[in-house]
Each structure stands twice: as structure tokens, then as C-alpha cells.
Amino acid sequence: MNVLRKKWQIILYGCSGLGINMMGMIVGSYLCSALLTGGFVDNVENWTYLNKDLVVAGLWSVLAFLSKAFDGIVDIPLASFTDGLRTRWGRRRPPILVGWIVTAAAYVLFLFPLQSGATVLNTVWFALLLTVFYSAYTITMLTYYATFSEIIDNESDRIFLSNVKSICDVIYFSMSFALVPVFVGMGINVRWVALMFLPLSLTMLIPLLMIKEKPTNVGEVTLKMREQVSLKRAFVFSFKNRDYIFWLCILFTMNLGLQLFLSGINEFFSTTGINMTFVMASAFAPVPFTLQIYNKFIKWKGLRFAYQYALCMFSAGMALMFFCRNLDGALLLPFAIFCSILTSFGIGAFFSVTYTIPSQLAEAENAKGETCASSMYFAIQGLFEAVSASLASHVILVYLKQSGGVYLLTLLVALFCMGAFVFAIFLPRSVATLGKVKK
16 A cells, blocks of 8 residues: 655544544434434424424334444444455455445435324335444444555655544534534534534545555455454454453553543533533634643653553543532633543543554564555444443443432543553553654
8 A cells, every 4th residue: 555655644544534533423412312302402403303202212222222333343344344345446445445335325315304203114215224334334434544654654744644534423413412513502403413423424535535545356366365453353352462462452542541531421511500512612723732741741751651641631521520510600601611621631642542552563574574554443442432431421421410410420531531540550662652753
């Protein structure tokens, strides 16, 4: 595969997944909720499809859960498929193209119910579309992430690409939290708002145009690919990598905190009377600046030190936010904003490191010539992220809500992140010093 050398090329490549990620956020956060009127109080006619239930709630809950579970399981065989694909156009561009088309098609179809009431047919229809959407989304993004270890050939550029991607993540999170409610508040139905963001998916054309590969279906290449990539071998090899196992433990603990923050902060704010828009803007807006500080720490002390610094700052912001419930009047909002700014020093780094470490580990294994499982690293990481996210949002958060303990949410987030800080101490030197500038 061709290697990107120029900064503008790397920046452009890092923006590729912006539209697909935004679509995933809209489906998970808004469109699935819009199928049922329960929980909405104001502007129900625009927050829901037809101002009525369109799915059978109990059946939908089960089928939607199974769709998400299937997405976590299917990551691994799809990763093996893209790592071992043999075509005249290479192994990366075909799954990105097909996955992008199917993702967009399922996204559009998800906006149209088959019937105008809460029927079993509607419920099954939306569940099937959700399964197709998640599967196509997964193959597209897994393949794209796998190229991070192939289209970049040095540590500094790989960290730079990861930082660009993390800024794009912050952008689509911000657009989701800010723009969607604004448009719905203007009287635009959530379905039309979803269509407004569909053109962003065209950013997935960027890797199709920038990736240059040789055919993988001819001669010795075919034999080599067949030997290198099998589902069983790639899966076993990933878990034989000691450095990767350490990373998965850290990721799992950190993601418990991050997902609990993202999924439950709205409930927490509702108990304090804080304006969520201002506070979330304070958490996401400074990220491009805080990432620069994070990168300086990487060059000075290496990735482990910079990552632990980010974990400490985020934990401090979360722990201090707990005391918002004891404040009122003019001090409440400024104090909450201050806490959110502290968390911004961690948010960008959390996104960035999830691209940097697996792509670096995959590149190191590829260089040995022993295996070729770039997508597998991201697939198994995705499985761990899915499990931790489910625990955070569907077990821990639900328990806090039912027991009246939502006010403890930020303290738990800080606790999980400090747990990741402790686990990071045991990162091997090869990862700990990643990105450090040698004097």
C-alpha cells in the first residue's frame, strides 16, 4: 500500500470516517428512541417519527439488544474477512466501498416504517435494518482503521493521524449534542434532520481515492494471504500478544468510565439544574488545544505518561463535578464549566489512544512477517468496548437511576478512570515510550 507522507494528506485521511460515525451516532442516540413516544414530554411530534409508537416495546427491546450483541460478535469474522480478502482491487477498498453503500442504504430505509402503528411487522423490520446497518458500519470502519498501520510507516505520523481522527470524533459528538436538538427545536422532524446529515457519508470516498494497492488475488500474494489470515490464527495470535492484553485491560476500565459519562451525564445534570449545552460545549470545544498539550507530553515522556496525565485530568474534573449538587445560584454554572474544561484534557486523548496503540501493535507484528491481522486488533478492541459500554449504560447507569444514586455518577467515572491509570503503570516499555523524541 502507498504511504502518506504529507501532513495535508494525513489530515484528509483522518477525516474520512466523520460522516459514517455521525450516522451511527444519530441511529443509536435519536432514531431508535424516535420509534417510541415514551420518555418525551416536549415537542413529541418532532422527536418521534409519527407522534405515536411504531414498534412493540418489549419485542423491540429484545431484538435491538440482539442486534447490538450480533454487532459485537460479527466484528471478529468481518475483521478476518477484510484482512484476508483477495481481489484484483486489493483487500481494503472493496469492503470500504460495499460497506459504505449498504450502511447508507440501511440508514435511509430506517427512516420509513412499513406500517403506521406499533406492529410486530414494524418491529422486525427495524430490527433487521439495525442489524444490517451495524454490520455494514462495522466492516466499513474496521477496514478503514486497519489501514492506519499500513498507510502510515512511522510513530509520529501515526500519532498525528490518531489525533486528527480524535478531533473528528469530537466534531461529530458535538454536532450530535448541539445541532440535532437545535434543528428539532426549529420544528424539523428528526427523520428529516437525519437526512440532512446523510451527505457527510461522502467523506468515505476519501480512502477509496487515496489508497493505492496491488491486486491480492494473483500468484504468490494469494498464497501468502491465505497463510497469514485465518480467523482462528488471527484470533489466537491477538491474544498471545502480551502488550495487547495489557492494553485491553486498560481500555475496558477506561471505557467503563467514559461511556458512563456520555450515557448518564444528562441524568446527572437534571439533578443539579445545570444547563447541559454550556457544560458539554466546555468539555468538547477545547479538545483541539488540549490535544496539543497531550502531544507535547508524548514527545517529552512518551505515550504512557501523556495518557496517565489525561486520565488524571479527566478524573479530577469528574470528581469535582460531584460537588455541583452542593452549589446553587451564580456559582453553579461557572464551577460546572470549570470542571468540564478539566475533562477536556482527557476526552481527546481517550479517542486518540484507541487508534494509536492497536495500529502501532499491528504494524509491529506486520513488520515481523508472522501475521497480518490489522483489522483483528480493532475488532477485538471493539468487542471489549461494546461489552464495557453495555455494562456502563445498561447495568451500572440503570442501577444508579433505580436506586436514586445518580448523584454518584461522576465519582464512579473518576474511579474507573483512575483504575485505568493504575493498569497503565504495567504497560510494556515498547508502548510506554511510544512517540518519545530521542535526544
